[in-house]
Structures are given as C-alpha cells and as structure tokens.
Amino acid sequence: MARPEKNRRVSKPPKMRGYKPFGIPKCKLEVVQLTMEEYESIRLVNYEMLQQKEAAVLMNISRPTLTRIYNKALKNITKAFVEGKAIVIDGGNYEFKKEWHRCKKCFKLVEDKRSHKKCIKNNENSFEEFIQLNN
Ligand SMILES: [Zn+2]
Structure with missing residues (x-):
C-alpha cells in the first residue's frame, strides 16, 4: 500500500x-x-x-x-x-498557510471576511456568501 x-x-x-x-x-x-x-x-x-x-x-x-x-x-x-x-x-x-474564502457574489479571494464590505454591506452577518477554500 x-x-x-x-x-x-x-x-x-x-x-x-x-x-x-x-x-x-x-x-x-x-x-x-x-x-x-x-x-x-x-x-x-x-x-x-x-x-x-x-x-x-x-x-x-x-x-x-x-x-x-x-x-x-x-x-x-x-x-x-x-x-x-x-x-x-x-x-x-x-493545505493553505491561512484561511481563504471566495466571495460567491464577485468571486474575489478574501482573507478577512469582515473586510470584504462590498458584497456584505447590507447584511453584516451574511458570511454564508463565502466559500471556504481550505480543505
Ligand atoms: Zn464579493
């Protein structure tokens, strides 16, 4: 094996x-x-x-x-x-060195979800808008 x-x-x-x-x-x-x-x-x-x-x-x-x-x-x-x-x-x-996410709306790579205001400004807690990229 x-x-x-x-x-x-x-x-x-x-x-x-x-x-x-x-x-x-x-x-x-x-x-x-x-x-x-x-x-x-x-x-x-x-x-x-x-x-x-x-x-x-x-x-x-x-x-x-x-x-x-x-x-x-x-x-x-x-x-x-x-x-x-x-x-x-x-x-x-x-494995990535740190956590990475991809925004489902604009497909941008995002390190810190809180800093990505562009797509979540209307709903501060809409972190389900991100795809977790770490496996
Ligand atoms: Zn976005």
Missing part, C-alpha cells in the same frame, strides 16, 4: 478556478485537472522564478517530490493547451 502523502503547503489559492480555451463548443469541452500543489509548483518555479530546491522548502516537501509535482503540472498544462481542453484547478493533497 502506498504511503499516505503529507499535505503540501500552498501559500494562497489561485484567483481563478481554472481556464477554458475559446473556439471549442462547450458541449465538446473536455477537462484536465491541475491539483492545487501542481498549480503552486508552477507559480513558484515559473512565476516567482525560484530554484526547485527553494520551492520545495516553501511547500514543505523534498526536492525530488517537487520535481515530480512540477513535471506533472507541466504535462497537464501542455495536454490542455495542445489538445484544447479546459483546466480545472482543484483537489490534491495540500
């Missing part, structure tokens, strides 16, 4: 839930899943321009594990890009 994987640390959720290509009818659209830790590996290595060993430390995993996740991420993104598939960023084995 496989060893249970420990949670990989992800600093924050992506702004979007995924990507979809245009020019492909919705009924023909297939989906490729990108896990949250795959997204984080791409963000750290290709966007923040960190060395893989530095990204591994931030995600609290070994360098070989980071490389495996990163290669899988590239493979999934490439598959979606070349084959015209949508990407859904979801799932995986991860």
Whole structure:
C-alpha cells in the first residue's frame, strides 16, 4: 500500500478556478485537472522564478517530490493547451498557510471576511456568501 502523502503547503489559492480555451463548443469541452500543489509548483518555479530546491522548502516537501509535482503540472498544462481542453484547478493533497474564502457574489479571494464590505454591506452577518477554500 502506498504511503499516505503529507499535505503540501500552498501559500494562497489561485484567483481563478481554472481556464477554458475559446473556439471549442462547450458541449465538446473536455477537462484536465491541475491539483492545487501542481498549480503552486508552477507559480513558484515559473512565476516567482525560484530554484526547485527553494520551492520545495516553501511547500514543505523534498526536492525530488517537487520535481515530480512540477513535471506533472507541466504535462497537464501542455495536454490542455495542445489538445484544447479546459483546466480545472482543484483537489490534491495540500493545505493553505491561512484561511481563504471566495466571495460567491464577485468571486474575489478574501482573507478577512469582515473586510470584504462590498458584497456584505447590507447584511453584516451574511458570511454564508463565502466559500471556504481550505480543505
Ligand atoms: Zn464579493
């Protein structure tokens, strides 16, 4: 039996839930899943321009594990890009450093629900307007 994987640390959720290509009818659209830790590996290595060993430390995993996740991420993104598939960023084995929510009205990422007055100003207690993103 496989060893249970420990949670990989992800600093924050992506702004979007995924990507979809245009020019492909919705009924023909297939989906490729990108896990949250795959997204984080791409963000750290290709966007923040960190060395893989530095990204591994931030995600609290070994360098070989980071490389495996990163290669899988590239493979999934490439598959979606070349084959015209949508990407859904979801799932995986991860934890955020702190609590994150998404507003159901404007889809903005929100750290502190109380500070997000724009969508809850008429009802101060309408915290059900938020989706809890931590797993
Ligand atoms: Zn909002």
